[in-house]
Amino acid sequence: MADSDYRMKLLLIGDSGVGKSCLLLRFCDDSFATSFITTIGIDFKVRTIDVDGKKVRLQIWDTAGQERFRTITTAYYRGAMGILLVYDITDSSSFQNVRNWIGSITEYAAENVNVVLVGNKADMEDSKRQVTKDQGQALADEYKIKFFEASAKTKFNVEEVFESIARDIKTRLEETSSKIELPPAKFIVVDPQAPIRKRDNYQNCCG
Numbered sequence: 230m231a232d233s234d235y236r237m238k239l240l241l242i243g244d245s246g247v248g249k250s251c252l253l254l255r256f257c258d259d260s261f262a263t264s265f266i267t268t269i270g271i272d273f274k275v276r277t278i279d280v281d282g283k284k285v286r287l288q289i290w291d292t293a294g295q296e297r298f299r300t301i302t303t304a305y306y307r308g309a310m311g312i313l314l315v316y317d318i319t320d321s322s323s324f325q326n327v328r329n330w331i332g333s334i335t336e337y338a339a340e341n342v343n344v345v346l347v348g349n350k351a352d353m354e355d356s357k358r359q360v361t362k363d364q365g366q367a368l369a370d371e372y373k374i375k376f377f378e379a380s381a382k383t384k385f386n387v388e389e390v391f392e393s394i395a396r397d398i399k400t401r402l403e404e405t406s407s408k409i410e411l412p413p414a415k416f417i418v419v420d421p422q423a424p425i426r427k428r429d430n431y432q433n434c435c436g
């Protein structure tokens with residue numbers, strides 16, 4: 230039996246320090262580190278989850294937020310089926326940069342990639358907050374993407390974020406595969422180099 234029904238490549242992007250590595254660690258290993266060790270280049274982890282009775286294997290790539298790694302990390306947009314764009318609710322510049330990150334997605338990712346906006350560090354006291362929940366929601370609405378506030382520290386909404394994007398990708402894949410139709414038999418082009426058995430079938434059905 231196959232180990233999964235679906236395999237999905239996800240990407241975590243956003244400014245340095247917003248908590249991408251911590252979200253990945255929380256989701257895949259259920260742990261949290263208070264020390265800040267910036268990601269060098271790129272790293273990934275895997276977790277299989279159940280989505281509506283189907284096994285979904287998520288391969289999640291954690292990119293470095295720092296500008297100096299940008300040429301390495303953009304290569305990983307190719308083939309990504311979903312992107313979690315993360316900002317820090319206590320850092321307004323990380324929120325302002327969301328528009329630039331959207332620009333990178335438009336430039337480097339597939340056109341139909343699913344994107345979720347995540348306002349991380351929702352556990353922080355109100356006095357530290359620089360971006361309101363309404364501002365996050367309004368920006369997500371503008372780009373017609375889903376929005377969650379979350380906390381890698383307290384686990385708040387972490388499962389929900391990953392489950393939501395996996396479900397949306399699964400729906401998209403199901404819709405796409407149901408749209409692929411075979412052409413009518415008379416239009417099937419037969420390769421003369423193809424094995425005899427295949428050509429016989431062709432002659433039986435059409436000739």
Ligand SMILES: Nc1nc2c(ncn2[C@@H]2O[C@H](COP(=O)(O)OP(=O)(O)OP(=O)(O)O)[C@@H](O)[C@H]2O)c(=O)[nH]1
Binds near residue numbers: 267268380381
């Ligand atoms: N309070 C709080 N702190 C967090 C949370 N998530 C991450 N942090 C802290 O934020 C700092 C940066 O977290 P990282 O996950 O390393 O950030 P990053 O986005 O991966 O950064 P780069 O690898 O440089 O791109 C660390 O000190 C974490 O402990 C959270 O949900 N709440």
